[in-house]
Every structure is written in structure tokens, then in C-alpha cells.
Amino acid sequence: MFYLIWKEKGESSFSAISKFRRENDIKKIGHTGTLDPLADGLLIVATDRDTKWIPYIDNSLKQYYVEATLGYSTTTYDSEGEIVNSSNKKVNLDNVIQVINSIPKQFEQVAPKYSARKINGKRAYALARQGIDFEIKPNTVQIESISNLKFDFENQVIKFDVLVSKGTYIRSLVHEIGLRLETFATMTHLTRTKLGKLDKDKLGIIPLRELLEIPILTLDKESINTIHNGIKTKLNIEDGIYVYKDDESIIGVIEVQNGIVKLKKRILLNKE
Structure with missing residues (x-):
């Protein structure tokens, strides 16, 4: 899961994230960027398997x-x-x-x-x-x-x-x-x-789709299976990087070049 948390002035980002980890009994945690101890403000953290999504988060x-x-x-x-x-x-x-x-x-x-x-x-x-x-x-x-x-x-x-x-x-x-x-x-x-688009009113759990900086593409199960099996798959869309999903869940990241799909990362979340 992704969370928007608030770091207090005077504490390090590491301390703020570690405290959040302990209080919520989280095994694995990552972040999209830190703040100096002098500063207070917003931090985005990811937990467990969702840490793999950090490179694709809109933090621009x-x-x-x-x-x-x-x-x-x-x-x-x-x-x-x-x-x-x-x-x-x-x-x-x-x-x-x-x-x-x-x-x-x-x-x-x-x-x-x-x-x-x-x-x-x-x-x-x-x-x-x-x-x-x-x-x-x-x-x-x-x-x-x-x-x-x-x-x-x-x-x-x-x-x-x-x-x-x-x-x-x-x-x-x-x-x-x-x-x-x-x-x-x-x-x-x-x-x-x-x-990004997040302010203090959004503190708490943040849905992944609100954080992604790349387009989300819904694919049918047949296309997803061919991609996962390494079979050459063509899509009639613009070249670029896409998050792909089925009707229920975000699954991973693909790259499209000249209409040909290349699997970049498969994560398979149960929920968006």
C-alpha cells in the first residue's frame, strides 16, 4: 500500500518513516523522497510489494x-x-x-x-x-x-x-x-x-492509480497471458511506457515499441 504521511520539524525522514513502520507493523517500507530535519511536511511511503512501484510514482x-x-x-x-x-x-x-x-x-x-x-x-x-x-x-x-x-x-x-x-x-x-x-x-x-496532486487533506492510504505518472491500460485476459508467456504481442497504441491491468487489478508495466509489447515489470497487485 501507499501512504501519505507528515514528517514533523526536527526529526529526520528516516526516523519518521521508521516510526510509521513500527506503529503499523510493516515488514518492508520505502519512500519516494526525503526532507531535511529542519523541514516538516509530506512524505509518500510504500509498503511491502508496492515498493516496486516507486520508480513509476508521479513525484515531479x-x-x-x-x-x-x-x-x-x-x-x-x-x-x-x-x-x-x-x-x-x-x-x-x-x-x-x-x-x-x-x-x-x-x-x-x-x-x-x-x-x-x-x-x-x-x-x-x-x-x-x-x-x-x-x-x-x-x-x-x-x-x-x-x-x-x-x-x-x-x-x-x-x-x-x-x-x-x-x-x-x-x-x-x-x-x-x-x-x-x-x-x-x-x-x-x-x-x-x-x-504532485496530493496535499495534507489526503493524509492516509493513497490508491496507486492516484500516484502513477504513466498511463494505465486495461487489457483482456488473452493479451495478458500472451505477454506473460513471452509471446510476441501487438497493440494498436502509441509507443511508450504503460501500466497494464485487467478488469480488477493493476498488474505491472509494459513498454510498447513500434506496436510490439515488451514486459518491463510484473508485480500483480490484488487491489488498485
Whole structure:
């Protein structure tokens, strides 16, 4: 089964998932992505055989509520790191709006050195803690929207909602905002409020069909049997990756090339 759970601020994603596993007596558990300990918000977890579906889950867009405090930056780009830069410069709302509007929808972003990004098989944060110097290659990210912008002038805190593509580091976005304002910025609050189409109102069990990012194809039993038996099967549909099912259950994943079906993964769920 799939569950949408809430991670509290201050606990690691591993702790939140392990706690959920113990409380529900689950043997095997997996997840579609984690959150930093500083953050709270939504996590999707899969249990037992359903963990095999994780690569096919729609996890492409994520929404966050962010608070960024101006005037200083840290080693980690958030409030848990050591302060490395500071500035007494004050900015106003017009400055903030101008900079937010200047951020492109798509750009190359460099992850923080204190991140889970892998460098030659090792986590970046592990290398950073050892004092090892290294470079992180930029990753193309998408900023779909920045909305509900508010600015606390007295405390120099920017508050906003942001909808981003998978792989976007909000800490790096906040750092970039500080540089564009010709000062420094640190992420001081982060809440993941949306995962794909799911928000906090959906906490609990989530049907698989609500999570899949690829089309679902219903096949008759004869076609399913020929596919499972490795017999060449033709379908008059567009090439691509499909989840296939019978009248009752989702079964697995096929790939169609030039009308020919190739079985990619057979899982066979009892229920959708």
C-alpha cells in the first residue's frame, strides 16, 4: 500500500518513516523522497510489494512554504549551519518583488555542499563534514511558480509558496535570492505542502492509480497471458511506457515499441 504521511520539524525522514513502520507493523517500507530535519511536511511511503512501484510514482512537482531570513548566510544555506557571511543591508518589498520576478522558470542550480547529492559514490554532506574540497555539477531545475509573497521588513524575512520540479534545492534558491538582493539569505523555515496532486487533506492510504505518472491500460485476459508467456504481442497504441491491468487489478508495466509489447515489470497487485 501507499501512504501519505507528515514528517514533523526536527526529526529526520528516516526516523519518521521508521516510526510509521513500527506503529503499523510493516515488514518492508520505502519512500519516494526525503526532507531535511529542519523541514516538516509530506512524505509518500510504500509498503511491502508496492515498493516496486516507486520508480513509476508521479513525484515531479513539489510545493513548499518557505521563510528566508536576510542578512546572513551559513555553511548549509539553512539555520542549522554555521554563519559564514553577514550584512547590515536592509532591503524593501520593491527590491524583493523585483528579484523574485527576475528568477527564470528554468535554470542550472548547484546543490548545497551539505546535501545528499552523490559525488563519486559518496554523499556530499559526508565529504563536506570531512573538510574535503569538491565541486557539484549543476542540475537543471524548474520553478513553476512563486506565489503568496510576503515581506516582514522589520525582521527582513521573505515568506512565499513555491512550486518546483523534482531535484530542486530550496536552500539553494534562497541563497540565490540573497545574492540577487546583494546581501545574504538563509532558509529558516520549510514546509512541504504538496506532492504532485496530493496535499495534507489526503493524509492516509493513497490508491496507486492516484500516484502513477504513466498511463494505465486495461487489457483482456488473452493479451495478458500472451505477454506473460513471452509471446510476441501487438497493440494498436502509441509507443511508450504503460501500466497494464485487467478488469480488477493493476498488474505491472509494459513498454510498447513500434506496436510490439515488451514486459518491463510484473508485480500483480490484488487491489488498485
